[in-house]
Amino acid sequence: MLKACVLGASGYTGAELVRLLASHAKFSIAELCVSQHSEDANKCVSQVHPYLNGQVKGQLQALTNSKLAHLSQHMDAIFLATPHEASHDWMPILTTGNAKVFDLSGAFRLKDTQVFSQYYGFEHRHLSQLHSAQYGLAEWYGEQIQQAKIIAVPGCYPTASLTALKPLMENQLLDPSMRPVINAVSGVSGAGRKASLTSSFCEVSLQAYGVLGHRHQPEIAAYLGTDVIFTPHLGNFKRGILATITVKVHAGVTPQQVDSAFQQAYAEHPMIRLLPHFPKLDDVVKTPFCDLHWKLDAQSGYLVIGSAIDNLLKGAASQAIQCANLTFGYNSALGLIAGTES
Numbered sequence: 001m002l003k004a005c006v007l008g009a010s011g012y013t014g015a016e017l018v019r020l021l022a023s024h025a026k027f028s029i030a031e032l033c034v035s036q037h038s039e040d041a042n043k044c045v046s047q048v049h050p051y052l053n054g055q056v057k058g059q060l061q062a063l064t065n066s067k068l069a070h071l072s073q074h075m076d077a078i079f080l081a082t083p084h085e086a087s088h089d090w091m092p093i094l095t096t097g098n099a100k101v102f103d104l105s106g107a108f109r110l111k112d113t114q115v116f117s118q119y120y121g122f123e124h125r126h127l128s129q130l131h132s133a134q135y136g137l138a139e140w141y142g143e144q145i146q147q148a149k150i151i152a153v154p155g156c157y158p159t160a161s162l163t164a165l166k167p168l169m170e171n172q173l174l175d176p177s178m179r180p181v182i183n184a185v186s187g188v189s190g191a192g193r194k195a196s197l198t199s200s201f202c203e204v205s206l207q208a209y210g211v212l213g214h215r216h217q218p219e220i221a222a223y224l225g226t227d228v229i230f231t232p233h234l235g236n237f238k239r240g241i242l243a244t245i246t247v248k249v250h251a252g253v254t255p256q257q258v259d260s261a262f263q264q265a266y267a268e269h270p271m272i273r274l275l276p277h278f279p280k281l282d283d284v285v286k287t288p289f290c291d292l293h294w295k296l297d298a299q300s301g302y303l304v305i306g307s308a309i310d311n312l313l314k315g316a317a318s319q320a321i322q323c324a325n326l327t328f329g330y331n332s333a334l335g336l337i338a339g340t341e342s
């Protein structure tokens with residue numbers, strides 16, 4: 001069995017990683033960690049997340065620098081479900097040994113360091129790790145993920161958006177005169193577990209935020225290869241992202257061309273489901289799938305695509321497991337879709 005640890009195991013994505021690793025045929029959980037002064041240190045993870053009762057027994061350990069060095073030498077896989085700054089600060093020490101590191105934060109997703117000062121609020125200081133990190137959009141960068149030591153697992157909105165848009169871009173169907181327009185609604189778990197006024201029960205309604213300035217805009221643009229207009233919304237539900245995306249395709253593009261772009265892109269990728277109707281959140285929540293559907297107005301060339309994921313799974317933890325499976329030479333769906341063989 002491969003030895004895995006989760007840092008940030010008390011958070012929403014961390015707990016999902018713990019659940020997935022606990023039932024995975026090839027990984028055993030060796031350590032679960034929280035920050036040095038965490039109020040959850042020394043608690044069982046199932047005390048913090050009771051849905052894990054009867055599934056996982058591990059205790060949350062407080063992190064120290066010596067623990068980080070120990071993990072880098074003794075783990076096969078390190079999962080970081082921590083804030084961007086913590087992932088950024090720890091990456092050099094975590095990569096001194098042979099462990100593969102799967103970072104769910106945004107700290108290693110983009111090559112352009114200016115993005116970090118502009119959108120993340122910190123200067124990136126670990127350029128060699130940033131340079132070598134591989135973006136972990138599992139269906140699109142499988143070969144590169146297999147070779148990488150640091151995998152930057154994509155953000156939740158970028159996963160929903162890029163999965164919908166890349167088949168069109170790769171087939172040169174998009175008309176460059178119009179930027180893709182992405183409107184996406186996320187559940188509140190997207191903001192993490194820590195209490196804040198904006199994500200508290202009585203405050204959350206349905207509202208756009210981060211308009212023309214969200215950090216996922218440069219991430220989507222970087223991996224799509226064109227600028228986009230991205231407008232996230234916070235919805236009053238717990239989990240899931242529904243993105244509705246409008247693009248213009250080249251004059252003369254037919255519905256059959258669009259269908260075949262999606263079918264070819266995802267024929268070998270069971271985590272992406274091409275539906276006969278527009279997706280709905282209930283069908284993807286608590287699953288590792290991304291559901292897609294689209295409709296083209298062939299006369300005007302406007303195409304609308306619907307994309308739905310669970311932000312904590314395909315948008316974070318289950319995509320990290322897909323990447324880990326690829327890195328260690330297993331089927332990407334192992335431990336995620338029942339009946340998958342290694």
Ligand SMILES: NC(=O)C1=CN([C@@H]2O[C@H](COP(=O)(O)OP(=O)(O)OC[C@H]3O[C@@H](n4cnc5c(N)ncnc54)[C@H](OP(=O)(O)O)[C@@H]3O)[C@@H](O)[C@H]2O)C=CC1
Pocket residue numbers: 007008009010011012013014034035036037038039040063080081082083084086104105106154155156189190191192193194311312315316
């Ligand atoms: N929620 C989502 O939908 C998605 C989140 N992500 C990214 O994944 C990462 C985790 O997100 P999420 O699970 O929502 O976050 P949470 O806030 O739910 O959890 C964060 C975890 O990190 C720990 N932590 C906080 N501060 C530090 C620190 N300074 N050093 C070490 N550990 C720390 C927390 O525990 P404690 O403070 O007790 O130590 C907790 O275990 C973030 O980078 C987020 O941007 C990516 C995709 C989707």
Ligand SMILES: CC(=O)N[C@@H](CCC(=O)OP(=O)(O)O)C(=O)O
Pocket residue numbers: 104105106154155156157186187188189190191192216232234315
């Ligand atoms: C609803 C909500 O607040 N969502 C988060 C995105 C969560 C995510 O994907 O995170 P990272 O890119 O930070 O890893 C946000 O908009 O900041």
